Amino acid sequence: MVGVVGGGQLARMMQQAAIGLGVELRVLAQRPDDPAARVTPGTVIGDHHDFEALKAFAAGCDVLTFDHEHVPTDFLHELEAAGVAVRPGPDALVYAQDKGLMRQRLSALGLPCPQWALISSADDLADFGATVGFPFVLKATRGGYDGRGVWVVDDLDAAKAVLDGAAERGVALLAEAKVPFVRELSAQVARSPHGQAAAYPVVESLQIDGICREVYVPAPGLSEVAAVEAQRIALTIAKELGVTGMLAVEMFETADGSVLINELAMRPHNSGHWSMDGAVTGQFEQHLRAVLDLPLGQVKPVAPVVVMANVLGLDLPEVYPAYKHVMAHDPGVKVHMYGKDVKPGRKIGHVNVLGTVFDDVADRARHAAAYLRGEIDE
């Protein structure tokens, strides 16, 4: 039995894959109407910040894995010490949880990062601003996703204001140069405890306000050399950090065609949802195989072009009435909804479209996503 901490849509989609593999999933969710709780029998309602609840939950599982990266690292160390197979383990997961540690480790490995510095004082801010110039980016080293805990500061005063606010809340800061990227890429790999690894095609990810909106597979116009290099980086990180399960390495592509690592996620990732319909082995099935130490599945795409478009909540309170139009308009669109209440800007689902011509596939995915959120009505 695989235990998943967190009841969000990632755990929900793990349940979908678990059904086919005949693997029993157990979810620890905070609320009974969480996306995964709605579709997984035996869901345990509990808080991952409550060590006793977490420990009790883990006791019945063969493997413990995650829908998110917010479980305190020390809890995971205790569970591991108690014999629980935590995958990915805390020694790896900490690099997804703490951006400061991540930058230190990646730089020590000689992997390409934007200029960065850990910030403890206003002097640190001034030094960094003097080195890289303004604007630059400040990030909380822990917590934060989908754009939260990230600030772009235009001058030293703005930077100090963020530092003061962070200090009040006990949040440590990391400064990074603001990269003039031409686009964002994501390289996903799976790795098992045996050390077997598989690299998915490198994808392009369109982000707006820090939230993923669309993913193009493969990344259009990316040279073979650049794609292999991005995969090599991701495989290296997985191996060196001892990651098991899925690893997503988000990267910036700069004007000269080189890449800089942006963030790591050690779980199935938004940039991999395309694989649920577009690859021989979807990321959720692959994650389960990997954490169960089963041989990995084939990663190749089943169509020349795949585009995923996120469905973000807008004004339309109910998505289901939009199904008739979307499905009638395009019988080939694959709809994936998360069972979440609609709130503006919230990720409530995604659509995948497979095809052969990029512009056509992208148009189809955008149309479906826009209609499902109520952005367009024809």
Add this chain to the structure above:
Amino acid sequence: MVGVVGGGQLARMMQQAAIGLGVELRVLAQRPDDPAARVTPGTVIGDHHDFEALKAFAAGCDVLTFDHEHVPTDFLHELEAAGVAVRPGPDALVYAQDKGLMRQRLSALGLPCPQWALISSADDLADFGATVGFPFVLKATRGGYDGRGVWVVDDLDAAKAVLDGAAERGVALLAEAKVPFVRELSAQVARSPHGQAAAYPVVESLQIDGICREVYVPAPGLSEVAAVEAQRIALTIAKELGVTGMLAVEMFETADGSVLINELAMRPHNSGHWSMDGAVTGQFEQHLRAVLDLPLGQVKPVAPVVVMANVLGLDLPEVYPAYKHVMAHDPGVKVHMYGKDVKPGRKIGHVNVLGTVFDDVADRARHAAAYLRGEIDE
């Protein structure tokens, strides 16, 4: 919410598809460890022969559908009269439940059937034997699947023995000529209450002892003309009988290339499991769309050749240990297990393989299925 009567693997795979569509499934199962009960929260344990239980179950559902065809037809008429959307409705379903009614209706529609006769007496048997010769086939008109309730009788005495046994149990009999078929085909279609219909590629089904073992997609060597005719027959049946949801029409192909209708199933069917990985819209998602009166999804295959092989229980009590070999041997095989205890001959799962060369794809599927059941160990 879609209610499914029956907790077998068909309902289990409906849950898998329901998760993606964001549709809530509710299962009425006989046992808490039934395949669908294991993966569907809120499963109601109850007997579909208990009208009050069935009625209570249906009350909370927007649509009622089926994992099997054993719900008494009169119960369904009562539910329909009470306002429940039963899909497929009893007026259609009766033709899947009662083979005698099926033969009468199909022949009245001018659709190709083997010679047949309803049997009430030993004289009826003698007349039929005189007309078509021995051996011929006797079938219980109600009940029976995977080869049960079917007898091949070599002479009049054998036929009378079956008749006597059937009379004791109150079972009505249908006699059919034993068709010297070259192979068995299956034509599946989906139809919605709106009347929209979609026809899947016609497949070849390898049956041993009345149980499906392998399915080849598309049916090798089937001419375009013959395929279209088989699809036309299935679409006609769906429309004339008012079927909603998936309909499988199993057919015999005779030496002269023509087809005779064998059986009907008004639910997702073993001959359609290939579509879970091999078609743009798998049969379980399609069944849900159809019964919910949503526009149907695209039915085309995603690979030139798809082969499904059933995994039937043998000696190996646990299937999971075989995963490592099967997955390592062939990372492209898609494994689908049903969460059932292994019993000899029982359908415990299936594998799908996609590819371009039939012999290669079939070999891969056979190897995987044989290994998973313990028939081979390398």
